[in-house]
Amino acid sequence: MKATSVDPQEHSGGAGHALWLRLCHWAIAGAVITLAYSGVVILMAHPRLYWGDVGNDLTHAWIELPLGRNYHHGGWAPPLAFFADPAGPVSRVRTYDIFNQNGWARSLHFLTGWGLVATAAVYGLAGLATRRLGAIVPRAGELAPRRLWADVKAHLVLPMPQAPGGPPYGVLQKAAYFLVIFVGLPIMVLTGLSMSPAVGAAWPILPAAFGGSQSARSIHFLVLCALTLFFVAHLAMVVLSGFRSQMRAMTLGRSGAGNSGVGK
Amino acid sequence: MSRGRDMDDNLSLGPVTLPRRALIGGIAAMGGLMVSGCSGDPPTYGSLLRMGDNLTWRAQRLLLPRRGLVREYEHADISSILAIGTTDPGNAKEPAFDPDHGEDYARLRAGGFADWKLLVEGAVARPGAYSLADLKALPQRTQITKHTCEEGWSAIAEWTGTPLRALLEHAGVKPSARFLNFYPYDGVVDGIDMIDALHPQTILAYGMNGRDLPVAHGAPVRARVETQLGYKSMKYLRRIVVTETFVDPGKAGMIQSGWSWYAGI
Numbered sequence: 001m002k003a004t005s006v007d008p009q010e011h012s013g014g015a016g017h018a019l020w021l022r023l024c025h026w027a028i029a030g031a032v033i034t035l036a037y038s039g040v041v042i043l044m045a046h047p048r049l050y051w052g053d054v055g056n057d058l059t060h061a062w063i064e065l066p067l068g069r070n071y072h073h074g075g076w077a078p079p080l081a082f083f084a085d086p087a088g089p090v091s092r093v094r095t096y097d098i099f100n101q102n103g104w105a106r107s108l109h110f111l112t113g114w115g116l117v118a119t120a121a122v123y124g125l126a127g128l129a130t131r132r133l134g135a136i137v138p139r140a141g142e143l144a145p146r147r148l149w150a151d152v153k154a155h156l157v158l159p160m161p162q163a164p165g166g167p168p169y170g171v172l173q174k175a176a177y178f179l180v181i182f183v184g185l186p187i188m189v190l191t192g193l194s195m196s197p198a199v200g201a202a203w204p205i206l207p208a209a210f211g212g213s214q215s216a217r218s219i220h221f222l223v224l225c226a227l228t229l230f231f232v233a234h235l236a237m238v239v240l241s242g243f244r245s246q247m248r249a250m251t252l253g254r255s256g257a258g259n260s261g262v263g264k
Numbered sequence: 265m266s267r268g269r270d271m272d273d274n275l276s277l278g279p280v281t282l283p284r285r286a287l288i289g290g291i292a293a294m295g296g297l298m299v300s301g302c303s304g305d306p307p308t309y310g311s312l313l314r315m316g317d318n319l320t321w322r323a324q325r326l327l328l329p330r331r332g333l334v335r336e337y338e339h340a341d342i343s344s345i346l347a348i349g350t351t352d353p354g355n356a357k358e359p360a361f362d363p364d365h366g367e368d369y370a371r372l373r374a375g376g377f378a379d380w381k382l383l384v385e386g387a388v389a390r391p392g393a394y395s396l397a398d399l400k401a402l403p404q405r406t407q408i409t410k411h412t413c414e415e416g417w418s419a420i421a422e423w424t425g426t427p428l429r430a431l432l433e434h435a436g437v438k439p440s441a442r443f444l445n446f447y448p449y450d451g452v453v454d455g456i457d458m459i460d461a462l463h464p465q466t467i468l469a470y471g472m473n474g475r476d477l478p479v480a481h482g483a484p485v486r487a488r489v490e491t492q493l494g495y496k497s498m499k500y501l502r503r504i505v506v507t508e509t510f511v512d513p514g515k516a517g518m519i520q521s522g523w524s525w526y527a528g529i
Contacts, residue, residue: 048417056346093347094347103524107316196528
């Protein structure tokens with residue numbers, strides 16, 4: 001989108017996007033939106049988040065999200081203590097009829113998760129084979145504070161310069177793509193797997209690496225928030241830097257830098 | 265991590281051989297044969313979601329080591345726990361009240377479950393009925409494990425019971441057995457495959473946190489399937505049927521009520 005900090009070794013401006021990249025982009029976009037939607041429905045069944053390995057309505061939550069009618073719901077039978085210590089663990093019968101659409105939401109979430117992993121594999125292999133992945137890796141010199149600050153300032157000026165779509169990318173843009181693809185989405189997959197009882201039995205290192213399966217669930221939610229911020233910023237930049245040429249580059253593949261529809 | 269205290273974890277394979285068809289089928293499913301499915305799989309009734317469930321089942325069976333044990337905790341880690349779903353099968357006001365068996369449950373409960381018997385049927389050489397005393401005469405295992413609910417919460421409790429594998433071997437489970445259905449005293453039927461049934465931490469629990477299993481948590485005996493989500497750990501057991509092919513229990517089962525039969529994820 002932005003063409004600051006151009007490295008002459010990289011692709012010429014306005015090259016657009018290869019077919020495999022366009023297909024992967026839209027498949028991943030569709031998967032991420034479906035995962036976010038089904039994920040929020042799943043969260044609505046139990047909108048409380050915990051640190052550690054366990055957590056439930058009878059233990060401390062670090063946050064309870066006001067999502068739907070399960071928020072701070074009542075409907076509990078009196079507690080029954082298991083042991084002599086009345087402050088020890090108790091059991092309570094829940095009499096409240098909770099909102100729970102997990103029958104379809106969980107299955108849709110996991111089916112889409114398979115799709116995301118399969119698409120990411122295609123993206124990674126094709127990106128390595130074509131060396132296109134290099135376009136989103138910030139170079140050492142670009143990460144100098146002075147150049148980062150220059151790119152931040154460039155983003156604060158409106159109207160934004162029109163970009164033809166495709167690499168070369170500015171350093172903030174590279175950093176955003178890099179963090180989403182190589183940090184955010186892998187953490188989502190790994191924290192998701194860390195909540196699975198079968199995966200926890202097979203590879204106990206996975207939930208342990210995140211501090212327990214409830215911590216993994218909390219991190220899964222926090223990274224969702226970060227990915228949502230990226231999504232909003234990404235859409236804003238597409239709009240501000242020339243919506244029609246950006247969309248053309250990511251659908252038809254040619255940005256048409258020379259005969260761009262921008263401004264016409 | 266403490267291990268099961270009262271029983272050797274290294275159970276011999278005995279007469280049982282693990283089915284290999286799941287492994288081969290997993291490769292097929294991963295190869296994109298989701299839609300056609302494999303014969304003997306849980307039915308999907310054309311639902312893409314249920315096909316995805318089967319893909320997850322096949323993939324986990326293919327990719328995950330089968331003898332991995334879930335984490336076992338210390339006594340001090342035991343947490344508070346909710347009782348949800350059916351919490352008294354003898355109460356006709358429960359949503360899953362079973363008119364065929366609910367009154368039987370109320371009568372058995374009034375008698376302290378002295379007359380309760382668990383039926384073991386199907387692909388076993390010696391079908392039978394096991395009283396609580398019969399189960400307690402079999403090997404015993406105590407484990408402090410995490411219950412993971414599909415809703416998103418979890419809890420740690422200590423469970424004491426008979427390894428399902430010990431019961432199945434006592435009943436002479438046939439090598440061709442592949443699936444097992446739990447029929448409880450309420451109106452929900454669900455089952456597991458033989459890999460989870462023979463898992464060393466899959467037990468039929470009659471004790472919880474050092475006391476008899478409370479009614480709200482499945483008295484007198486519930487399953488503990490530690491490698492799957494909580495709803496697979498069926499409460500209020502009445503009958504176990506071992507089969508060589510998948511038996512869909514219809515509207516009482518998970519698939520036709522819109523849920524995943526496999527819940528290892």
